[in-house]
Amino acid sequence: MNNLKISNSLTRSKDLFKPINPKNITMYVCGPTVYADPHVGNGRSLIVFDLLYRVLIKLYGQKNITYVRNITDVDDKIIETSKTKGIPIDKITSDAAKNFHKNVKDLNCLEPTIEPKATKHIKEMIKMIDSLIEKKLAYLNNGHVYFLISEFKNYGKLSNKKLDDLVPGSRVEVSKLKKNPLDFILWKPALTDEPSWDSPWGRGRPGWHLECSVMSEKYLGKTFDIHGGGLDLLFPHHENEIAQSCANNSTDVLANYWIHNGFLTMNKEKMSKSLGNLETISEVSGKYNGQAIRLALLSAHYKQPLEWSDNLLEQSKATLEKWYELYDEAESNIDNSEIFSCLLDDLNTPKYFAKLHELYNVASKGDKTKRVEFNEACRLIGIFNQKKDVLAKEKQDLSNVDKKYILQKIEERIKARKVGDFKLADKIRDELSKNGIAIKDKDNNTEWEYK
Ligand code: AMP
Ligand code: ZN
Numbered sequence: 332m333n334n335l336k337i338s339n340s341l342t343r344s345k346d347l348f349k350p351i352n353p354k355n356i357t358m359y360v361c362g363p364t365v366y367a368d369p370h371v372g373n374g375r376s377l378i379v380f381d382l383l384y385r386v387l388i389k390l391y392g393q394k395n396i397t398y399v400r401n402i403t404d405v406d407d408k409i410i411e412t413s414k415t416k417g418i419p420i421d422k423i424t425s426d427a428a429k430n431f432h433k434n435v436k437d438l439n440c441l442e443p444t445i446e447p448k449a450t451k452h453i454k455e456m457i458k459m460i461d462s463l464i465e466k467k468l469a470y471l472n473n474g475h476v477y478f479l480i481s482e483f484k485n486y487g488k489l490s491n492k493k494l495d496d497l498v499p500g501s502r503v504e505v506s507k508l509k510k511n512p513l514d515f516i517l518w519k520p521a522l523t524d525e526p527s528w529d530s531p532w533g534r535g536r537p538g539w540h541l542e543c544s545v546m547s548e549k550y551l552g553k554t555f556d557i558h559g560g561g562l563d564l565l566f567p568h569h570e571n572e573i574a575q576s577c578a579n580n581s582t583d584v585l586a587n588y589w590i591h592n593g594f595l596t597m598n599k600e601k602m603s604k605s606l607g608n609l610e611t612i613s614e615v616s617g618k619y620n621g622q623a624i625r626l627a628l629l630s631a632h633y634k635q636p637l638e639w640s641d642n643l644l645e646q647s648k649a650t651l652e653k654w655y656e657l658y659d660e661a662e663s664n665i666d667n668s669e670i671f672s673c674l675l676d677d678l679n680t681p682k683y684f685a686k687l688h689e690l691y692n693v694a695s696k697g698d699k700t701k702r703v704e705f706n707e708a709c710r711l712i713g714i715f716n717q718k719k720d721v722l723a724k725e726k727q728d729l730s731n732v733d734k735k736y737i738l739q740k741i742e743e744r745i746k747a748r749k750v751g752d753f754k755l756a757d758k759i760r761d762e763l764s765k766n767g768i769a770i771k772d773k774d775n776n777t778e779w780e781y782k
Pocket of ligand 2: 360361362543568
């Protein structure tokens with residue numbers, strides 16, 4: 332049976348997926364805030380929901396799915412970045428969006444059906460705030476509009492938190508404009524040089540949570556099937572989306588299935604811009620094929636944390652190169668229900684990979700059908716999208732980049748030694764060594780080799 336089971340944060344259990352309408356599956360995933368280069372942690376979220384999309388496509392057909400992934404192009408962080416860098420906001424957001432799309436392509440993620448931008452939905456946002464105020468679910472105070480949390484009885488249901496436990500402690504500064512410390516912003520007044528729109532409450536801009544409520548309702552309706560994002564969005568972002576949407580529409584449910592991916596960590600902490608423990612997708616895809624990055628990010632179950640490391644990437648790269656030995660262009664509709672069942676079980680990629688290895692072993696003995704099956708199974712998770720010769724050429728290009736880098740480092744080391752800076756010379760040797768390159772000083776030359 333083609334039954335998808337998926338971990339649902341709302342019920343805290345693994346639930347059988349039952350769409351509201353199998354002819355129109357509806358999925359909303361919180362997309363990027365466009366102000367900086369996305370890191371591979373953001374890439375994990377992208378790839379996890381891309382995989383879910385691919386599974387849904389296989390089960391229901393692409394034409395029967397509406398997948399919405401928004402772009403947040405108005406936000407405090409964008410404004411701050413524009414101020415500190417002295418670059419106009421429009422340029423920051425359009426450059427970051429362009430870069431994001433390149434990353435999405437490099438990671439071979441499918442395009443969503445709709446990619447709405449927040450700034451193109453301000454009118455609808457104002458309408459929703461108006462409606463909330465009208466229903467006495469929101470209030471205006473000094474140009475700010477807040478959602479009145481006490482009016483929504485189910486607050487905390489998604490994140491399993493009780494209102495009493497949530498009241499911020501003394502360390503958190505609470506705005507005096509709020510009636511309840513947990514009330515959250517729907518509209519905030521803008522300073523003169525900030526992006527702003529006219530509204531009944533003065534010039535200003537919408538709150539972040541509101542954006543997703545408005546865009547999901549516009550494209551998917553008041554109640555839809557799946558809502559996704561990283562674990563950090565569960566609270567308060569998703570909890571607040573539910574509060575304002577359900578309160579406004581007098582509904583019990585915003586989305587039936589709430590799916591959250593676990594964190595990609597670096598040095599055991601969540602990869603994040605604020606901590607600075609990150610690698611951008613652009614950096615990594617300059618050194619590794621996007622398919623290897625994809626394999627690395629899918630190597631753990633999506634709910635579990637995953638530690639990012641060179642070792643993980645190297646292993647994924649080796650696996651990809653090995654699997655490509657059996658690459659076959661022929662497409663077919665072979666039955667791969669056995670291996671597919673691993674994905675139907677809460678997107679169990681570790682199990683899927685184990686089966687792929689087994690399939691590879693059988694297929695490499697010359698069984699043609701198994702080879703086709705293996706290729707199909709690779710394509711299903713978004714790899715084998717490039718022909719073998721393209722991959723080989725890219726590998727060659729990447730190794731030319733490597734060589735340029737190595738020769739440059741050797742040059743720097745020679746210079747350092749010449750001026751007696753042996754500390755720097757040793758540092759460069761160590762750096763090369765860490766990247767798998769051994770160097771040897773011979774006569775007046777420096778030779779190098781891959782270790
Ligand atoms: P942002 O642009 O910061 O709103 O993040 C975009 C998406 O990436 C959201 O779904 C986040 O939850 C997710 N995300 C951010 N950091 C990580 C991380 N270290 N690991 C996994 N997902 C993350
Ligand atoms: Zn959102």
